[in-house]
Amino acid sequence: MNDPVRVWHRLAGACVLLDGFHALKHAVRFGAEVPVAVSADRSAALALADELAPDVRDTLDALLSEVPRETYASLVPRPHPTAVAALAVRPSREVNLRTLAHAPRSAPVVVLDQPRNLGNAGAVIRLAAGFGATGVVTTGTLDPWHPTVVRGGAGLHFATAVERLDVDELPRGPLFALDPEGEDIRGVKLPDDAVLAFGSERSGLSAALRARTDHLVALPMRPQVSSYNLATSVAMTLYHWSATGGAPAP
Ligand SMILES: C[S@@+](CC[C@H](N)C(=O)[O-])C[C@H]1O[C@@H](n2cnc3c(N)ncnc32)[C@H](O)[C@@H]1O
Numbered sequence: 001m002n003d004p005v006r007v008w009h010r011l012a013g014a015c016v017l018l019d020g021f022h023a024l025k026h027a028v029r030f031g032a033e034v035p036v037a038v039s040a041d042r043s044a045a046l047a048l049a050d051e052l053a054p055d056v057r058d059t060l061d062a063l064l065s066e067v068p069r070e071t072y073a074s075l076v077p078r079p080h081p082t083a084v085a086a087l088a089v090r091p092s093r094e095v096n097l098r099t100l101a102h103a104p105r106s107a108p109v110v111v112l113d114q115p116r117n118l119g120n121a122g123a124v125i126r127l128a129a130g131f132g133a134t135g136v137v138t139t140g141t142l143d144p145w146h147p148t149v150v151r152g153g154a155g156l157h158f159a160t161a162v163e164r165l166d167v168d169e170l171p172r173g174p175l176f177a178l179d180p181e182g183e184d185i186r187g188v189k190l191p192d193d194a195v196l197a198f199g200s201e202r203s204g205l206s207a208a209l210r211a212r213t214d215h216l217v218a219l220p221m222r223p224q225v226s227s228y229n230l231a232t233s234v235a236m237t238l239y240h241w242s243a244t245g246g247a248p249a250p
Pocket residue numbers: 177178179180181197198199200201202203204205217218219220221226227228229230233
């Protein structure tokens with residue numbers, strides 16, 4: 001059998017770190033390829049699987065190798081309370097582009113236009129996964145597969161197509177951009193093939209994104225409040241889509 005620590009060192013640069021039991025559980029559930037998974041306490045990890053994830057328990061049993069606690073700690077930036085870590089193969093850009101371009105689309109694509117905050121991006125990917133969105137596209141320089149984003153996404157990058165694109169490469173579909181100056185979203189039905197765009201934390205929607213916008217829509221807000229947090233805005237918008245006929249994927 002391959003030494004898991006050797007495999008880890010060979011693959012770490014090219015793979016995505018799944019930090020903790022829950023990230024591994026989600027990634028496995030949504031079909032990630034996991035070449036190596038380690039735990040400093042394998043029986044505790046499997047007990048968690050029995051309790052929280054019986055659907056993937058056998059897969060985790062086959063994947064997890066026990067390593068000494070110091071070895072585990074040397075493989076991760078910061079030990080996780082569950083003492084579980086794994087590496088997953090990042091889906092190829094081609095596969096993600098195919099998913100994003102597939103028509104007809106049964107759930108929106110979320111676009112974060114030049115986001116800055118890695119934690120916001122992770123939270124949005126988790127939301128998109130929860131609502132069964134087709135994908136999350138970022139424009140600008142933030143890498144949506146940055147380890148901090150993956151940590152914030154709780155392993156759910158594998159449940160939705162996550163890619164960085166230029167504004168002129170965005171998937172087709174009616175572009176609804178969210179902005180406090182837009183039309184009240186409560187009177188708007190968001191179609192399943194909508195592209196839902198959100199501006200950056202600092203400066204809102206870019207001119208390039210605005211130029212492509214079909215509909216500018218606003219979330220209800222008291223006049224004295226300037227704006228909501230980015231991830232919160234995505235949550236409200238996806239909820240509005242689901243509550244007005246769209247449905248999270250089963
Ligand atoms: C923190 S806000 C950006 C604030 C920024 N200072 C600005 O000038 O717009 C981040 C993004 O969340 C969305 N957003 C926040 N509050 C909103 C609201 N009331 N209606 C629609 N979108 C909103 C917009 O897409 C916005 O660009």
